[in-house]
Every structure is written in structure tokens, then in C-alpha cells.
Amino acid sequence: MYSNFTVDCVILGFHEGELKVLLAERNEYPFKDWWALPGFFVDNDEEMEDAVKRILYENTGLKDVFMDQLHSFAGLKRHPKGRILTVAYYALIQLDNTKLKTKPVTNYMKQAKWFPVRNVPELAFDHKQILDLCLERLQRRLAYKPIAFELLPEKFTLTQLQLVYEGILNKTLDKRNFRKKMQNYGFLKELDEVQTGVAYRAARLYKLDKRKFLKHFQNTVAF
Amino acid sequence: MYSNFTVDCVILGFHEGELKVLLAERNEYPFKDWWALPGFFVDNDEEMEDAVKRILYENTGLKDVFMDQLHSFAGLKRHPKGRILTVAYYALIQLDNTKLKTKPVTNYMKQAKWFPVRNVPELAFDHKQILDLCLERLQRRLAYKPIAFELLPEKFTLTQLQLVYEGILNKTLDKRNFRKKMQNYGFLKELDEVQTGVAYRAARLYKLDKRKFLKHFQNTVAF
DNA sequence: ATTCAAAGTGTAGAATATACACTATAAAAA
DNA sequence: TTTTTATAGTGTATATTCTACACTTTGAAT
Numbered sequence: 182m183y184s185n186f187t188v189d190c191v192i193l194g195f196h197e198g199e200l201k202v203l204l205a206e207r208n209e210y211p212f213k214d215w216w217a218l219p220g221f222f223v224d225n226d227e228e229m230e231d232a233v234k235r236i237l238y239e240n241t242g243l244k245d246v247f248m249d250q251l252h253s254f255a256g257l258k259r260h261p262k263g264r265i266l267t268v269a270y271y272a273l274i275q276l277d278n279t280k281l282k283t284k285p286v287t288n289y290m291k292q293a294k295w296f297p298v299r300n301v302p303e304l305a306f307d308h309k310q311i312l313d314l315c316l317e318r319l320q321r322r323l324a325y326k327p328i329a330f331e332l333l334p335e336k337f338t339l340t341q342l343q344l345v346y347e348g349i350l351n352k353t354l355d356k357r358n359f360r361k362k363m364q365n366y367g368f369l370k371e372l373d374e375v376q377t378g379v380a381y382r383a384a385r386l387y388k389l390d391k392r393k394f395l396k397h398f399q400n401t402v403a404f
Numbered sequence: 405m406y407s408n409f410t411v412d413c414v415i416l417g418f419h420e421g422e423l424k425v426l427l428a429e430r431n432e433y434p435f436k437d438w439w440a441l442p443g444f445f446v447d448n449d450e451e452m453e454d455a456v457k458r459i460l461y462e463n464t465g466l467k468d469v470f471m472d473q474l475h476s477f478a479g480l481k482r483h484p485k486g487r488i489l490t491v492a493y494y495a496l497i498q499l500d501n502t503k504l505k506t507k508p509v510t511n512y513m514k515q516a517k518w519f520p521v522r523n524v525p526e527l528a529f530d531h532k533q534i535l536d537l538c539l540e541r542l543q544r545r546l547a548y549k550p551i552a553f554e555l556l557p558e559k560f561t562l563t564q565l566q567l568v569y570e571g572i573l574n575k576t577l578d579k580r581n582f583r584k585k586m587q588n589y590g591f592l593k594e595l596d597e598v599q600t601g602v603a604y605r606a607a608r609l610y611k612l613d614k615r616k617f618l619k620h621f622q623n624t625v626a627f
Numbered sequence: 628a629t630t631c632a633a634a635g636t637g638t639a640g641a642a643t644a645t646a647c648a649c650t651a652t653a654a655a656a657a
Numbered sequence: 658t659t660t661t662t663a664t665a666g667t668g669t670a671t672a673t674t675c676t677a678c679a680c681t682t683t684g685a686a687t
Contacts, residue, residue: 185408186478186489225487229478253476253491255409255452264448266409266489268476320625321544340634346627354627357636358676362627365674381632382683402543404569404577404585563665580667581645588643604663605652 182225186266188232189220189308191251191315192240193298194276195332200298200348201276202312203240203283205290211261212305218312219293220267233270240283240293241274247331248272249322251315259307269311271319273331299351319349325398330389338376338384339363368393405448409489411455412443412531414474414538415463416521417499418555423521423571424499425535426463426506428513434484435528441535442516443490456493463506463516464497470554471495472545474538482530492534494542496554522574542572548621553612561599561607562586591616 192203204216219240223232230248237246248270255266274280276295283293296302298316301309322328329345330337343359363369368390375383415426427439442463446455453471460469471493478489497503499518506516519525521539524532545551552568553560566582586592591613598606 382634605665
């Protein structure tokens with residue numbers, strides 16, 4: 182039995198140097214055939230976060246995904262059938278080629294597809310507003326939440342890390358300054374491993390020491 | 405006619421060097437006689453923000469108050485009568501002696517009273533969690549939203565401003581460094597006026613140039 | 628052996644942050 | 658009118674962080 186509110190989820194991944202969002206093509210009215218953020222009604226006996234997890238699983242096949250609440254939207258006119266409150270979340274996944282191929286998994290949507298976040302089709306409801314808010318929040322939270330690392334595989338190169346920062350901040354960064362700063366933070370573990378399968382000099386791999394990351398940023402506020 | 409969700413509001417003011425929150429003593433079950441954040445059901449045909457404004461007006465007599473959404477809470481067990489989703493807001497008011505004297509204004513509460521934010525009684529529902537989240541958010545948002553200024557009268561002294569910053573950040577700041585930094589930002593208008601009614605040297609008054617404030621901070625993110 | 632494509636590295640100057648203590652002023656009290 | 662009191666208001670030196678900037682190294686492919 183459904184409750185009377187929904188969750189909508191901005192599912193983000195990073196692929197080919199770009200931040201991408203998973204959108205669903207709706208197969209139901211209103212906004213049938215429009216692209217929208219994956220979302221659905223929360224069940225009456227279901228925790229809200231579990232509903233988000235369910236949507237994530239249906240759309241990506243993944244469990245244990247990093248997620249965070251964004252904002253709630255309850256405008257009287259946001260849904261043509263009357264007010265439907267929605268709680269928006271974002272989720273960050275490690276997107277790779279295997280996950281790029283999406284399949285329709287629920288009957289209320291025709292297909293799901295990844296789009297570059299800054300080049301999405303027109304979206305249903307107020308979903309464009311939700312996406313924009315998400316991107317703005319990510320820029321701020323990047324500084325004190327392990328956002329960049331949730332978008333990367335466990336082992337990553339500094340160049341990959343820089344590309345994620347650039348994708349979220351939507352601007353290019355200086356390579357040397359970026360590396361210096363990251364390494365000075367002290368929460369990157371340098372591994373004795375390098376990249377494989379590249380046709381040029383292989384880059385060193387790093388891991389995040391989440392413990393040190395959180396300790397470093399728990400008291401990071403102005404002044 | 406009530407909808408099925410509520411708004412709860414962390415109403416904050418600054419008085420006698422301390423950040424204070426307005427709490428309401430409940431006159432209804434559940435949690436009758438407990439202190440709680442002011443909040444109530446949103447009407448079916450009422451915008452959520454208007455509901456917050458209504459609660460603010462009932463409790464403080466003020467309109468046009470600065471407010472911002474915090475987070476939504478929808479735990480199945482947060483309310484003994486079943487899940488009630490609540491959207492938490494915070495609001496910042498200019499608290500002075502006239503506003504300190506509160507009166508009971510609604511029948512679902514016995515009285516309202518101001519408490520120092522870091523010394524509140526045990527709260528109903530998950531309201532302590534909401535308050536703590538609010539204080540944490542304020543610390544972060546202080547750096548890019550005009551939070552400190554919403555807690556002060558239009559004209560204020562630098563010492564008053566510093567006290568607000570200290571109250572929110574919950575630590576003391578260096579006077580000279582604080583003033584230097586604030587004045588360097590360039591969004592404070594120095595007035596040709598000084599404080600009145602003090603028994604010692606009167607301090608110069610300042611106003612916020614909100615336009616410059618927002619311009620200054622709109623692009624303030626890491627890197 | 629050469630080419631290619633990306634990895635990896637240092638330094639100088641600018642800006643910002645921090646630590647720190649005394650003088651100036653206005654009203655009140657003597 | 659002088660003195661006291663309480664807060665306003667101010668500068669400098671050092672440390673830290675930020676920024677701009679270009680070449681050498683490496684490993685695979687040709």
C-alpha cells in the first residue's frame with residue numbers, strides 16, 4: 182500500500198570525464214513519455230531511505246550506495262493531480278561500462294538512460310529544478326563529504342580524481358596544485374600498484390582513508 | 405482541512421550574547437506537556453512555506469522572516485500514531501526585549517519560551533535531532549548566507565556581529581582578525597552613526613549591503 | 628630506436644590567516 | 658573637573674595557503 186509521498190533520486194555517475202545522471206522515460210501519466218528522475222511512492226510501512234534504496238536497486242542493480250537527502254518539494258501545483266510531496270535524494274555510484282547498459286526494469290517506465298548532467302532533455306514535474314539544486318549542493322559538499330570518492334572505483338589515479346572534481350565544479354583545475362593539495366590533506370593512501378591496460382605510462386593508484394577524511398573535515402567551517 | 409504532513413520550525417534569535425531557540429510546551433497528546441519545536445500540519449490548500457510563515461506569525465507576531473528548509477524526517481516510528489512526515493525549517497529573527505515576552509497563542513500549546521540553543525530541555529519526537537542538525541547547518545551556511553545579519557537589527561556594531569558569529573560557531577574569535585576580515589569582504593556599509601544608550605564609548609554602526617554580500621559569495625566553493 | 632600520450636614534479640610571488648596588547652573614547656562616578 | 662570604568666578601535670610580523678606556470682619521465686606501441 183502506497184503512502185502519499187514520493188522520493189525522487191538524482192543518481193549520478195562519472196564516465197568518460199563527465200558527470201552523468203540516470204533518467205527514466207516515463208510510461209505513465211502525467212508526463213507520459215517524458216524524461217524524469219527515477220522516483221516512486223514510498224510504501225506505507227517502508228522507511229523513506231529504503232524506498233530510495235529500492236529505486237536505486239531497480240534502476241542500477243546496486244545495493245549499498247552512498248546517498249544523501251537533498252530537499253523536499255511540496256508545491257501545490259507541482260503535480261497535476263494535486264499536491265504530491267516529494268523528498269529528493271542524490272546517490273553516487275561507480276559507473277563503468279557494464280553499468281552503462283541499462284534495461285527497463287519497472288512497468289512504470291519505458292527505459293532508463295545516462296545523460297551528461299549539464300545536457301539533459303526537458304524533464305517532467307520540477308525535476309530540472311531538483312537536478313540543478315543537486316549540482317549546486319554537490320559543489321559545496323564536495324569540500325567536506327567524500328563525494329568525489331564515491332564516484333570513483335576503490336582504487337583510482339590522481340588524474341581520475343581531478344577529473345571528478347572538475348566535473349562537479351564545472352571548471353578546470355591546475356594539475357600540480359590539485360595534486361599538492363590532495364596529497365597534503367593526508368587522507369590518500371598511496372598504493373604499490375599502478376593502472377593496467379593503458380597504452381602509455383601507467384599512473385599510480387590511490388585509495389581513500391575514509392577515517393582520516395572524516396576526521397580532517399569534521400571541523401571545517403568558516404573562521 | 406489538514407494534509408498528512410507537518411512542518412516544524414527552528415526559530416532562532418540572538419539575545420544577551422547567546423543564540424536562543426523558541427520552544428513550545430505542548431498541550432496535546434502525544435508528548436503532552438513536553439517542549440517541542442513549534443510546528444503543525446500543513447493545510448491541504450496551503451503552500452508549505454506559507455504554513456511555516458503562519459507558525460512563525462502565531463509564535464512571534466512577525467511576518468517577512470528569513471527562513472530556509474533544513475531536512476525532512478519520515479521515520480516510521482517518529483510519531484506514535486504512525487508515520488507523520490515533517491519538513492523542518494529554520495527561521496531567523498531579530499530578537500529584542502519586546503519579543504522575549506511570549507504569549508500562548510494557539511490552543512495546541514500551553515506556552516512558548518526562549519531557550520539557549522545549547523541548553524534545551526528534553527524535546528518531543530525527534531526534535532532534538534532536528535535542532536542539532538540545524539546548528540550544524542548554520543555553521544556551514546554562515547559562510548555563504550546572510551545568517552548572522554538576519555539575527556541582528558538592521559544597524560549593528562562589529563562587536564554585536566562578532567558575538568553572533570561566536571554564538572553560531574560556538575567558539576571565540578580574535579577581535580582584530582574578525583574585524584579585518586569582515587571589513588575586507590567589502591559588504592559592510594559603515595554608517596555615520598554610533599550606538600546610543602551605552603554607558604561607555606559608543607561603537608560605530610554598520611549595515612549589510614546584501615547585494616554585495618550575495619555577489620561576494622555566490623561563487624564561493626572549494627578550489 | 629622512435630614516437631606517443633599521459634604521468635609526475637618545484638618554485639617564486641601573492642594572498643590570506645593567525646597570534647598578539649595597547650591606546651582612544653565617552654559616560655559615570657567621585 | 659578629575660578619575661574611573663567599560664568597551665571601541667587599531668597594526669605588525671610570521672606562518673600558511675593559494676596561484677601561476679613548463680618541462681622531464683615513463684612505458685607501451687610502432
